[in-house]
Amino acid sequence: MDGNGRRKETIIALALLGFSALYLVSSFRMEIGSPRNPGPGFFPTVIGLLLTVCTGIYVMRVLRKSAAEGRSAPSVAGRNYRAIAAIIASGILYPLILGTLKFLVSTFLVTCVMLYVLKPRKIFSSIFLALAMAIVSFMIFSRLLGVGLPMGPLEILLFNIGG
Amino acid sequence: MWEISQNLIAGFNAALSPTYVLYALVGAILGTVTGVLPGLGPLGAMAILLSFTLTMDDTGAMILFAGIYYGAMYGGSTTSILLNIPGEAASVVTCIDGYEMSKRGRAGAALTVSAVGSFIAGTISILGLMFAVLFLSDVALRFGPAEFLAIGVCGLTLLVRLSGGSILQSMIMILVGMALATVGVDFLSGIERFTFGNLHLSQGIEFLPVAMGIFGISEVLSTAEEKEYQQSVKKVKMRELLPTRREWKSSVPSMFRGSFLGFLIGLIPGPSPVIATFVSYISEKKLSKHPEKFGKGAIEAVAGPEAANNAAVGGAYVPLFALGIPFTPAMAMVLGALMLHGLTPGPNLIRDRADLFWTVVASMYLGNFMLVALNLPLVNVFVNILRVPKHILMPTIVLICMIGVYSVNSSLLDLLLLAVFGFVGYILRSSGFQPAPLILAMVIGPMIETSLRQALNITGGSITEVVCRPIGMTMYIVTSLVFILPTAMKLLRRLQSKAPMPGRFEKRPDRTSRI
Numbered sequence: 001m002d003g004n005g006r007r008k009e010t011i012i013a014l015a016l017l018g019f020s021a022l023y024l025v026s027s028f029r030m031e032i033g034s035p036r037n038p039g040p041g042f043f044p045t046v047i048g049l050l051l052t053v054c055t056g057i058y059v060m061r062v063l064r065k066s067a068a069e070g071r072s073a074p075s076v077a078g079r080n081y082r083a084i085a086a087i088i089a090s091g092i093l094y095p096l097i098l099g100t101l102k103f104l105v106s107t108f109l110v111t112c113v114m115l116y117v118l119k120p121r122k123i124f125s126s127i128f129l130a131l132a133m134a135i136v137s138f139m140i141f142s143r144l145l146g147v148g149l150p151m152g153p154l155e156i157l158l159f160n161i162g163g
Numbered sequence: 164m165w166e167i168s169q170n171l172i173a174g175f176n177a178a179l180s181p182t183y184v185l186y187a188l189v190g191a192i193l194g195t196v197t198g199v200l201p202g203l204g205p206l207g208a209m210a211i212l213l214s215f216t217l218t219m220d221d222t223g224a225m226i227l228f229a230g231i232y233y234g235a236m237y238g239g240s241t242t243s244i245l246l247n248i249p250g251e252a253a254s255v256v257t258c259i260d261g262y263e264m265s266k267r268g269r270a271g272a273a274l275t276v277s278a279v280g281s282f283i284a285g286t287i288s289i290l291g292l293m294f295a296v297l298f299l300s301d302v303a304l305r306f307g308p309a310e311f312l313a314i315g316v317c318g319l320t321l322l323v324r325l326s327g328g329s330i331l332q333s334m335i336m337i338l339v340g341m342a343l344a345t346v347g348v349d350f351l352s353g354i355e356r357f358t359f360g361n362l363h364l365s366q367g368i369e370f371l372p373v374a375m376g377i378f379g380i381s382e383v384l385s386t387a388e389e390k391e392y393q394q395s396v397k398k399v400k401m402r403e404l405l406p407t408r409r410e411w412k413s414s415v416p417s418m419f420r421g422s423f424l425g426f427l428i429g430l431i432p433g434p435s436p437v438i439a440t441f442v443s444y445i446s447e448k449k450l451s452k453h454p455e456k457f458g459k460g461a462i463e464a465v466a467g468p469e470a471a472n473n474a475a476v477g478g479a480y481v482p483l484f485a486l487g488i489p490f491t492p493a494m495a496m497v498l499g500a501l502m503l504h505g506l507t508p509g510p511n512l513i514r515d516r517a518d519l520f521w522t523v524v525a526s527m528y529l530g531n532f533m534l535v536a537l538n539l540p541l542v543n544v545f546v547n548i549l550r551v552p553k554h555i556l557m558p559t560i561v562l563i564c565m566i567g568v569y570s571v572n573s574s575l576l577d578l579l580l581l582a583v584f585g586f587v588g589y590i591l592r593s594s595g596f597q598p599a600p601l602i603l604a605m606v607i608g609p610m611i612e613t614s615l616r617q618a619l620n621i622t623g624g625s626i627t628e629v630v631c632r633p634i635g636m637t638m639y640i641v642t643s644l645v646f647i648l649p650t651a652m653k654l655l656r657r658l659q660s661k662a663p664m665p666g667r668f669e670k671r672p673d674r675t676s677r678i
Binding site for chain 1: 337511563569573593616623
């Protein structure tokens, strides 16, 4: 594993340990009860303890491996991180704008971003494709499958086309 | 027996209705397409379509998912044989000899043997499914909380052992899944757990955005990070599809062996279709009169594993229908679809909703037939799907996931969870974690907690009484053996290799010196 990968593994291990510790501390705040009458905190405490032990061992293993391998040159060759960032950003952006911009505009924007980032040289075809995808998906899901999507004036107009 | 035949006939009557035939056909086609596309497996397809099953009735949803699962096994073999690209994990083994056959101009024969083997396996496993579910659900009616606890714990433990990769990482994933399942209102006391005052979280973390994020979005992210390349697609002529008499003779026994082996392995927790193909390949090689031909285009090495992965699909349905416990991630999706329709699978399902069970079984027969009829003549069409550019396919999948998640509860929080779990799934995958145990634990976790608390209540808090009931105890012992034996064997072998061998490393005592 290269330096970047090792660093990422360490961050993930520590994040998992942090999650386990937070979960365990939160479960202690609930009523644990007794084996005869287990309370709502009984099962989470057992899970939290096991999880903390397992993630603790995992962190130690990762740190020991990092120390043994030492520093190596970072490698980012062949990875399309721009595309990954765009897809995640689109996923987070979508729920934030969907309520305000309604289905067609927000779907068009998000799809356009993804299409353009995945194929940067074709801006016009990205716009055209995004528009087509937004309209076609609206027609399929809203009209054909009866899915309740956020509607604005544009959506109502499109919905009523063709009767 | 008479009752079974009557139920099956009634099932066929329902399954042959135009709507269900259409669902089976759509499932078979979608499954084949996802099987062909590398990166998007049946799990991803099921996750993406999970929310849309709400627009169907419960039986229709089950028929669609069964079609996808079977279809993916068929589709995966096509690209393995023709292009040396396994569309999904259960087709990796087929690449070895299938592609070698293709290079020798026998691709058509390999495809036919694979399709016929899958059909035979599908039929055998459906028969096995019928009888095993009926028997097991009768037995399971006598199970109490202690037994269900044992099934859940042993199932997850076996999953850790058999799912491959690091045991520690799998354990962490299972525990994280169980931890996520505890979020929300406690069903016994009505107290909120881990909600941090958030009203949305009091209903618990929805299974759908987690599953679609971890399997749908994260698969898209994993595929997006790879560079796009154009795949040259080979064409197969119809007349090339017929195997020779010798090829049939070699492959038919392998198909039957693979079918029985696959069905049995399908009953075990873990990625059973994948394990089944490897076990079938190894056993075929051991049984073959010409093991040297394996890896160079042996038709038995295509027939056996391809039959095994299809049979394992039928086997995987047994614990779900009979006990209500999914042992594979794909079955967790099926369970998710059942729960979305307000159904609780388990021993009572067969009694209360016999119509659903028998219609699904009958549709599996039909789906299998459709797949053979579709896959061979349309092999060139399906392979051409690989030509769809990645930059169009990926946003389409993301869009379907987003609309799908939103359509269930019209919740923006679910959409946000989809993105978060998509990213989490991608990060975990890239660090060697398998997210499948997390999903399974999220589904089985509540059942384990309920059973544990009920069992402790019944026994007055005696752990010994909970563990030492005959059925549960047997399961714990068997699971412990499965867990410990491979490690013990490894240690034993290591000790043996270190011990000095008489006659090789030691000098024999000189008898003459004694005299």
